Amino acid sequence: MSKGTLYDKVWDIHRVADLPGGSAQLFIGLHLIHEVTSPQAFAALEEKNLPVICPERTVATVDHIVPTISQKRPFNDPLAEEMLSTLETNCAKHKIKLFGIGSGSQGIVHVIAPELGLTQPGMTIACGDSHTSTHGAFGAIAFGIGTSQVRDVLASQSLAMNKLKVRRIWFDGQLKSGVYAKDLILHVIRSLGVKGGVGYAYEFAGPAIKKLSMEERMTICNMAIEGGARCGYINPDQTTYNYIQGLPHAPNFEDWTKAINWWQTLASDTSAIFDDEVTFDASQIAPTVTWGITPAQGIGINECIPTSESLETNERLLAEEAFSYMDLKPGKLISGIPVDVCFIGSCTNGRLSDLRAAAAVAQGRHVANGIKAFVVPGSERVARAAEKEGIDRIFLEAGFEWREPGCSMCLAMNPDKLIGRQISASSSNRNFKGRQGSAHGRTLLMSPAMVAAAAIEGKVTDVRKMLGSIK
Amino acid sequence: MSSNSSFPKNEISIIRGKCLVLPGNDIDTDRIIPARFLKCVSFTNLGGQVFADDRSELKGAHPFDQKQNYGASILVVNDNFGCGSSREHAPQALMRWGIRALIGQSFAEIFYSNCLSLGIPCATGSEHLIKDLQKTIEADKSQVWELNLKHENIKSSENTFNLTLETGPLKMLLTGKWDATSQLISQKKNIEKTKKSIPYLSNFDITN
Numbered sequence: 001m002s003k004g005t006l007y008d009k010v011w012d013i014h015r016v017a018d019l020p021g022g023s024a025q026l027f028i029g030l031h032l033i034h035e036v037t038s039p040q041a042f043a044a045l046e047e048k049n050l051p052v053i054c055p056e057r058t059v060a061t062v063d064h065i066v067p068t069i070s071q072k073r074p075f076n077d078p079l080a081e082e083m084l085s086t087l088e089t090n091c092a093k094h095k096i097k098l099f100g101i102g103s104g105s106q107g108i109v110h111v112i113a114p115e116l117g118l119t120q121p122g123m124t125i126a127c128g129d130s131h132t133s134t135h136g137a138f139g140a141i142a143f144g145i146g147t148s149q150v151r152d153v154l155a156s157q158s159l160a161m162n163k164l165k166v167r168r169i170w171f172d173g174q175l176k177s178g179v180y181a182k183d184l185i186l187h188v189i190r191s192l193g194v195k196g197g198v199g200y201a202y203e204f205a206g207p208a209i210k211k212l213s214m215e216e217r218m219t220i221c222n223m224a225i226e227g228g229a230r231c232g233y234i235n236p237d238q239t240t241y242n243y244i245q246g247l248p249h250a251p252n253f254e255d256w257t258k259a260i261n262w263w264q265t266l267a268s269d270t271s272a273i274f275d276d277e278v279t280f281d282a283s284q285i286a287p288t289v290t291w292g293i294t295p296a297q298g299i300g301i302n303e304c305i306p307t308s309e310s311l312e313t314n315e316r317l318l319a320e321e322a323f324s325y326m327d328l329k330p331g332k333l334i335s336g337i338p339v340d341v342c343f344i345g346s347c348t349n350g351r352l353s354d355l356r357a358a359a360a361v362a363q364g365r366h367v368a369n370g371i372k373a374f375v376v377p378g379s380e381r382v383a384r385a386a387e388k389e390g391i392d393r394i395f396l397e398a399g400f401e402w403r404e405p406g407c408s409m410c411l412a413m414n415p416d417k418l419i420g421r422q423i424s425a426s427s428s429n430r431n432f433k434g435r436q437g438s439a440h441g442r443t444l445l446m447s448p449a450m451v452a453a454a455a456i457e458g459k460v461t462d463v464r465k466m467l468g469s470i471k
Numbered sequence: 472m473s474s475n476s477s478f479p480k481n482e483i484s485i486i487r488g489k490c491l492v493l494p495g496n497d498i499d500t501d502r503i504i505p506a507r508f509l510k511c512v513s514f515t516n517l518g519g520q521v522f523a524d525d526r527s528e529l530k531g532a533h534p535f536d537q538k539q540n541y542g543a544s545i546l547v548v549n550d551n552f553g554c555g556s557s558r559e560h561a562p563q564a565l566m567r568w569g570i571r572a573l574i575g576q577s578f579a580e581i582f583y584s585n586c587l588s589l590g591i592p593c594a595t596g597s598e599h600l601i602k603d604l605q606k607t608i609e610a611d612k613s614q615v616w617e618l619n620l621k622h623e624n625i626k627s628s629e630n631t632f633n634l635t636l637e638t639g640p641l642k643m644l645l646t647g648k649w650d651a652t653s654q655l656i657s658q659k660k661n662i663e664k665t666k667k668s669i670p671y672l673s674n675f676d677i678t679n
Contacts, residue, residue: 022639146559148588258675
């Protein structure tokens with residue numbers, strides 16, 4: 001059993017009681033809600049005549065269903081309109097702060113909470129969305145929950161939880177130029193599998209992690225769940241404190257020193273005991289692209305799609321299913337595969353630094369003929385900051401569309417969808433069958449810079465060549 | 472199609488009914504219920520939409536469309552079932568189709584806890600045992616089985632397979648305490664006490 005890790009410390013601080021079933025009751029410091037997984041939870045509260053006990057620790061936004069071209073109300077889609085108006089009614093009734101469209105702070109829930117300073121080290125954070133693991137980048141224990149659990153948090157600001165084991169994933173070396181946080185996490189998932197993390201919290205650590213910005217750290221923790229780990233985190237350090245300082249919901253000026261003093265006690269002790277430890281060499285990681293129907297079916301840009309025979313026996317059945325669904329030939333290089341649609345955005349890669357990295361590739365170039373390429377900033381703040389830097393103009397001049405914030409084509413609960421058998425280069429997090437809105441649509445996951453490169457070339461391309469990192 | 476039997480309540484110890492085999496590893500929640508069906512403010516209609524895309528692809532040959540499987544209440548799957556999104560719409564759709572228990576090699580974490588919140592047990596067995604069980608079920612789909620949580624097994628008139636249920640969830644199901652809300656609320660004093668002791672909720676004046 002783990003001891004002295006950040007996970008253990010945060011768990012102990014938030015433990016309310018031991019429940020008769022054997023699980024623990026864990027206090028939730030910040031509850032994030034959105035339009036998709038909350039309406040049934042509010043309805044259940046009303047049915048039981050229960051109040052929301054900590055509205056001041058509950059924050060709402062709208063992201064999954066919002067259109068990204070025109071966000072004018074009422075939405076064209078009456079179902080989407082109903083979901084948003086239900087959220088508005090519930091938030092007003094229960095006095096919950098809602099960052100709605102046009103508020104200046106609306107956006108994908110996992111983008112806005114960090115940028116507003118709501119996400120802080122040492123918190124427990126829950127949200128009815130599996131990518132809540134994102135917030136672990138700050139040294140918070142953050143995890144996705146279902147709607148019944150959203151109801152529980154609204155009613156009791158706590159959850160019945162079983163403690164996870166902790167696996168430390170250590171990265172020696174440094175990422176090479178043209179290789180991004182997205183490549184690092186796709187590499188981890190490829191190596192440990194989509195269920196490798198079931199039952200674990202992932203602690204990401206080591207020199208390569210230490211050097212990453214907060215936004216890069218968020219990309220990594222965001223996809224812990226794709227490796228099966230409900231929660232992933234990084235110990236807070238000076239990079240974390242610098243990021244938070246001055247944000248709207250950061251600790252007050254007079255509390256700042258006390259906050260840092262406390263945050264400093266949270267990091268895993270040097271003598272901490274982990275249930276498992278794995279080490280990677282970050283310098284060996286290449287731009288990584290998925291070829292299949294799970295995020296673990298990924299390879300380096302210079303590798304070939306595996307053949308069935310080259311895989312472990314237990315991976316073959318799924319690989320065969322993937323070859324057939326993706327209509328990609330085993331043994332063929334992933335580089336050079338033509339794409340139809342290029343999507344830059346999502347809670348994984350829709351932040352300012354992601355857009356900058358993609359814009360650096362797009363600048364002075366143009367999207368290839370016949371390719372639909374679009375950029376969806378993760379939030380209104382990201383959009384306005386990017387526009388201030390002229391990033392929108394770089395994309396527009398290069399032939400990309402510049403959209404309004406939302407989850408967009410990551411999960412296609414809005415008008416942004418693949419059509420028929422279209423294949424996308426996507427900076428999002430899931431390549432499941434049908435994920436991007438067409439039952440036959442196909443997804444290749446990669447970093448935002450790699451998506452930009454694919455848009456320019458019309459096919460999967462090693463972005464390092466375009467950046468001059470390699471010849 | 473949807474089930475006539477009522478949704479789980481109180482103590483859950485025995486689930487009796489036909490078994491339905493759905494083969495394949497890593498079946499994600501986007502497949503169980505595609506995102507477009509999440510555009511709803513109530514779970515009521517999800518039963519008919521379970522596996523919508525997979526089913527339309529197989530034009531009637533999907534296990535959820537095969538006549539012999541109508542009315543089945545125990546779903547038998549393989550490895551890492553329910554991975555991906557946290558959408559409770561996935562177990563809700565299964566439950567509203569008629570599923571009352573799942574058996575598999577393993578389940579994704581959030582899916583598992585969502586099932587527990589609905590009173591739907593997820594029992595596990597080794598890869599070999601699950602495949603054996605699936606073969607036995609397929610040999611006679613009309614066979615009625617009994618999943619016994621207390622004995623941690625599933626039985627037909629001819630066969631018994633021993634399964635595993637995690638201790639905590641098992642206890643919660645057997646005692647009827649799987650619906651956590653009331654237990655959580657009953658700790659009101661302790662919730663308040665914990666809240667007061669958390670540094671970031673107390674101007675960082677408390678150091679643990």
